Every structure is written in C-alpha cells, then in structure tokens.
Amino acid sequence: MKGWRGVGVxxxxxxxxxxxxxPLFVPDEVGRGRAFVDSGVLGTDFVGRDVLQQVLLxxxxxxxxxxxxxxxxxxxxxxxxxxxAMARRRWLDEVLMRPLDVVLAVPSLLVLILVxxxxxxxxxxVVVVVAVVTVPxxxxxxxxxxxxxxxxxxxxxxxxxxETRWRLAIGYVVPAMAxxxxxxxxxxxxxxxxxxxxxxxxxxxVAPDAADWAVMVDRNQSGLFLVPAAVVVPAVLIIxxxxxxxxxxxxxxxx
Amino acid sequence: xxxxxxxxRRLLLGSVQVLAVLVAVFLLVEALPGxxxxxxxGDNPDPARVAAIRSAMGLENPAAQRFATWLGGLLSGDxxxxxxxxxxxxxxxxxxxxxxxxxxxxxxLLLVPSSxxxxxxxxxxxxxxxxxxxxxxxxGLHAVPEFALAIVLVALFGVELGWLPPTALGADxxxxxxxxxxxxxxxxxxxxxxxxxxVRAAMVDAxxxxxxxxxxxxGLTRARVDYAHALxxxxxxxxxxxxRTTDWLxxxxxxxxxxxxxxGLGTSLVDAVAGRDMPVVQGLAVLFGVTTVLVNLAxxxxxxxxxxxxxxxx
Numbered sequence: 001m002k003g004w005r006g007v008g009v010x011x012x013x014x015x016x017x018x019x020x021x022x023p024l025f026v027p028d029e030v031g032r033g034r035a036f037v038d039s040g041v042l043g044t045d046f047v048g049r050d051v052l053q054q055v056l057l058x059x060x061x062x063x064x065x066x067x068x069x070x071x072x073x074x075x076x077x078x079x080x081x082x083x084x085a086m087a088r089r090r091w092l093d094e095v096l097m098r099p100l101d102v103v104l105a106v107p108s109l110l111v112l113i114l115v116x117x118x119x120x121x122x123x124x125x126v127v128v129v130v131a132v133v134t135v136p137x138x139x140x141x142x143x144x145x146x147x148x149x150x151x152x153x154x155x156x157x158x159x160x161x162x163e164t165r166w167r168l169a170i171g172y173v174v175p176a177m178a179x180x181x182x183x184x185x186x187x188x189x190x191x192x193x194x195x196x197x198x199x200x201x202x203x204x205x206v207a208p209d210a211a212d213w214a215v216m217v218d219r220n221q222s223g224l225f226l227v228p229a230a231v232v233v234p235a236v237l238i239i240x241x242x243x244x245x246x247x248x249x250x251x252x253x254x255x
Numbered sequence: 256x257x258x259x260x261x262x263x264r265r266l267l268l269g270s271v272q273v274l275a276v277l278v279a280v281f282l283l284v285e286a287l288p289g290x291x292x293x294x295x296x297g298d299n300p301d302p303a304r305v306a307a308i309r310s311a312m313g314l315e316n317p318a319a320q321r322f323a324t325w326l327g328g329l330l331s332g333d334x335x336x337x338x339x340x341x342x343x344x345x346x347x348x349x350x351x352x353x354x355x356x357x358x359x360x361x362x363x364l365l366l367v368p369s370s371x372x373x374x375x376x377x378x379x380x381x382x383x384x385x386x387x388x389x390x391x392x393x394x395g396l397h398a399v400p401e402f403a404l405a406i407v408l409v410a411l412f413g414v415e416l417g418w419l420p421p422t423a424l425g426a427d428x429x430x431x432x433x434x435x436x437x438x439x440x441x442x443x444x445x446x447x448x449x450x451x452x453x454v455r456a457a458m459v460d461a462x463x464x465x466x467x468x469x470x471x472x473x474g475l476t477r478a479r480v481d482y483a484h485a486l487x488x489x490x491x492x493x494x495x496x497x498x499r500t501t502d503w504l505x506x507x508x509x510x511x512x513x514x515x516x517x518x519g520l521g522t523s524l525v526d527a528v529a530g531r532d533m534p535v536v537q538g539l540a541v542l543f544g545v546t547t548v549l550v551n552l553a554x555x556x557x558x559x560x561x562x563x564x565x566x567x568x569x
Contacts, residue, residue, distance in 0.1 A: 008395075101272075107505045110543050113528055114283055114536065190398035198510055201402040202525060217406050221514075224406075224414055224421070232410045235403040243395035250394050 008247025019059025077138030085146035186249020276544035354519035374454025457489035498554030
C-alpha cells in the first residue's frame with residue numbers, strides 16, 4: 001500500500017497548494033476579454049476572464065469553507081456529546097440526542113437547498129447548514145466514544161477522589177476520545193467538501209460569477225465544447241482533493 | 256424481540272419522524288426573515304401582490320391554524336398550488352416523477368447486485384492484489400462530488416471521444432437510453448463504493464467465523480458456504496447503508512439532473528427554490544422527506560429479518 005499513500009499525498013497537496021498559494025500569483029486587477037476564446041494558457045471563461053487566474057483564485061473558498069464548516073461542527077457536536085454522555089440524569093441524554101435522530105432522517109442536500117433558498121446568500125449560510133447536517137453524525141460518534149471512556153475504572157477512581165465533573169470531562173475524557181474523533185475527521189472533511197461544492201455548483205449561497213472551482217464548473221459548462229479546460233481543470237482539482245483527503249486519512253487511521 | 260413487535264416499534268418511530276419532517280418543512284417557511292409575503296414578492300414588493308400572497312398563504316391566521324389547514328390538505332392529497340403559475344403542486348410532482356424514478360430505479364437495480372458481487376468477490380481474495388486495488392479505489396472515490404465526476408465524464412466521453420450524448424437536452428430517456436448511461440454511471444459511483452466496502456468488511460468477518468469453518472468441515476461446497484451461509488449475515492449492515500445512500504442518491508439526483516438537463520423532481524425543486532415558490536418547495540420537500548423515512552423504515556425491518564441480533568439493540 002506504500003505506493004497508494006504517495007498517490008494520496010500528491011492528490012491532497014497539489015489542490016491544497018493551489019488553493020492556499022494560488023491567489024498570491026494573481027494580479028489584483030482581473031482583465032476581461034472575449035468569452036470562451038483560446039488565449040493564454042487555459043483560455044477564457046464565460047465572462048472573458050483568464051481561466052488560469054480563476055483556477056488559482058477559486059480554491060480558497062471551496063477548501064476554506066469546507067474546513068471551517070467541519071471545525072464549527074466539531075465545536076458544537078463534541079461538547080453536546082460530552083454533556084449527553086456525562087449527564088447524571090438519563091433524560092438529559094435523551095433530550096440532547098433524540099432530536100438529532102430526526103435531522104439524520106432528512107437528506108442533507110435537501111436541507112442545504114431549502115435553507116439556502118430562504119436565508120441570506122453568503123458563505124456564512126453554507127457553513128451553518130453544513131454544520132447542522134454534520135453535527136448529528138459527529139455527536140453520535142463522540143457520544144459513543146465518551147460513554148466508553150466514562151465507564152472506565154480510572155474515571156471512577158478520580159471521581160471518588162473528589163475531582164469535579166468538568167475537570168474530568170476536559171482533562172481526561174476529551175483526550176481519551178481524541179483518537180476516535182481524529183479517525184472520523186477525514187470522512188467529515190470530505191463530506192463537508194461534498195456539500196459545499198455541490199451547493200456552490202447549484203448556485204446556492206454564492207455569487208454567480210464568484211471565483212470558485214464549483215461555480216466555474218457550473219458557469220463554464222456552456223463553453224464545454226470551446227474551452228473544455230475552464231470546466232475540466234477545476235472539476236479535476238475538486239476530485240483530486242476529495243480522493244486525496246480520503247486516502248491520506250484512511251492510511252493515518254489504519255496505522 | 257419478535258419481528259412483529261420490532262416492526263410496530265419501528266413504525267411508531269417512523270411516524271414521529273414523518274411528523275417531525277412535516278413540522279420542519281412548515282417552520283422553514285415560517286422562518287422567512289421578515290414578512291413571508293413581502294419576501295416572496297421579490298425585490299420591489301407591489302402592495303397588491305403582497306396582499307394576494309398573504310391571503311393565498313392565509314397569513315392573517317395564527318401559525319397553528321395554518322399548520323392544521325396545511326396538514327389537513329396534505330392528508331386529503333391537496334398540496335396547494337404554485338404561487339408563480341397557479342398550477343397545483345401535484346402537477347409539478349407528476350411531471351418530474353417519471354424521470355427521477357427512472358434514474359433512481361435504474362441506479363438501484365444496477366447498484367445492489369454489482370456492489371454485493373464486487374464485495375463478495377474481493378472478500379474471497381482479502382489481502383490480495385485485487386483486493387488492495389479495489390479497496391483503495393472505493394476509499395478514494397467515496398466522496399467525490401457528483402457534478403465534478405459528471406463533468407469530467409461528459410468532457411471525456413461526450414466531447415472528446417463523442418461516444419455518448421453530453422446532455423439529455425430535449426431527448427426522451429425511454430426512447431433514447433444512451434442519454435441515461437452517463438447520469439446512471441455518475442449516480443452509481445458513490446453508493447457503489449460505500450456498499451462494496453461494507454459488504455467486503457462484513458464478508459471478511461463472516462468468512463473467518465466459527466460457523467463458516469464448521470460448515471466447510473462438513474464438506475459443503477465453497478459456493479454454498481459463501482453464498483447461503485456467510486452472505487446473509489454479511490448483508491445486514493449493507494441493507495442499512497443502502498437506505499442511507501438513498502438520501503445521498505436523492506441529493507445526487509438533484510445534481511445529476513442539473514448537469515445533464517434531465518427534467519425530474521430535482522430540477523423542479525431547484526427552480527422552485529430559485530423562484531421562492533413556497534407551496535411547490537413545501538410539497539417536494541414533504542415528498543422527499545417522507546420517502547427517506549419510509550426507505551429507512553423498510554431497511555431497518557429487512558436488516559432485522561436478516562440478522563435479528565443486530566436490530567434488537569436499536
């Protein structure tokens with residue numbers, strides 16, 4: 001499997017580097033020429049901007065929004081699960097976890113389209129919706145992990161010594177849960193990327209001429225016969241990133 | 256727990272979920288910032304149009320009463336009518352349903368046998384070269400967004416090689432099945448990976464179990480041991496995953512319909528959301544939500560029937 005790991009790292013690092021460092025190589029003034037002509041390295045897009053520049057600019061939102069949304073989901077889901085798992089009263093656990101089962105029963109892209117159709121446009125909305133959709137999954141995994149840790153004899157002993165519940169939770173249970181949560185991280189990031197990219201592609205929550213890989217695929221589709229690179233290059237970058245994240249995290253977990 | 260009791264319990268939970276979906280869909284419209292009627296009327300609200308929408312939506316009445324009216328309409332099959340075109344919502348559903356059902360049906364029909372066979376195939380060669388390649392491929396491809404995969408396939412087979420039509424624009428899928436090849440291929444990719452991985456993992460466990468070893472010692476043929484004894488036990492997690500991928504399939508259908516210009520329910524939904532046509536959005540969302548709950552319900556009951564132990568904890 002050694003060869004596969006190298007493939008995974010390359011697939012992860014190349015799009016990430018383009019996304020993070022790409023904007024540095026683009027001049028502030030974006031010139032506009034004729035739409036869909038074969039000039040420059042990759043040609044021009046549907047409003048006549050240089051495709052190469054758009055590719056360099058467009059990764060930041062896709063990658064950043066996915067990572068931020070995942071971070072927000074963990075920031076909400078883990079404390080929620082911790083409270084549920086360490087609750088002295090059973091009903092508190094039920095009250096916290098049961099509503100999440102209902103969210104799990106609704107298709108996530110449907111939620112995204114519905115909410116984004118109503119809420120104000122912008123990446124904030126996308127982050128919130130991705131968080132709403134991902135929190136139940138994270139909370140379930142985290143609660144199971146926390147329950148396992150909370151029933152250990154070591155914890156019982158510490159409790160008998162008079163440690164407070166919160167010291168136990170933050171000082172002992174969270175570090176002990178960490179490996180499980182990290183193992184889950186790759187799946188969550190790719191799921192968030194999937195949602196963010198699909199939403200941008202459907203024109204949910206972003207400006208129609210935004211420099212964004214997913215938006216580029218959508219808007220330049222009409223020029224597929226003239227300048228295929230304007231569609232294929234951003235699409236391939238998105239594909240590479242999701243494959244790379246999955247392969248790398250899967251290797252890291254199994255080690 | 257017997258199958259009957261489990262079914263009853265699961266039905267109860269399912270009806271609570273359906274009710275929750277209905278409430279959520281209704282609240283979503285309630286949650287419109289500001290006055291719903293003004294928001295729906297667009298950027299330059301015309302007072303007459305605002306008043307018309309307001310009375311059409313019954314906004315003068317309290318929310319609880321509106322919910323009851325809407326729910327009553329749903330039960331009698333009346334989903335209201337579009338704010339934009341005045342056509343009944345059921346007409347929108349009837350127009351989009353055949354295409355969406357065709358796409359999802361063909362995909363599921365291909366998905367179930369191919370993922371089970373592929374999972375069993377690699378599980379019987381666990382640790383080998385074929386297994387490693389297939390496992391890496393299923394892990395990698397598992398989370399690729401449909402639209403990106405779709406557009407690359409269109410560029411390759413539709414434009415570069417010219418083997419298949421790039422979109423289904425203006426074509427009848429039934430008369431011209433070639434337009435369905437690429438959409439179905441794209442829809443298959445993600446669920447195929449997920450289900451194959453699960454079948455493989457469960458099958459590897461089952462093949463290493465005591466009862467399989469015992470069955471082998473009794474001299475049963477390998478095919479009989481694998482398919483009649485190990486496979487049913489290995490299928491339970493896959494059935495539940497199949498239900499969950501139906502959610503994703505639904506999302507995928509929305510995206511794939513957009514890429515290939517197929518006139519299905521997903522297209523109706525995206526158009527209705529873009530036009531803020533709330534009765535249509537509500538109707539479609541109820542349909543999608545209820546379908547998901549029912550599919551999960553069926554899957555849980557099938558999984559319980561296949562391996563009663565697995566379901567008893569739920």
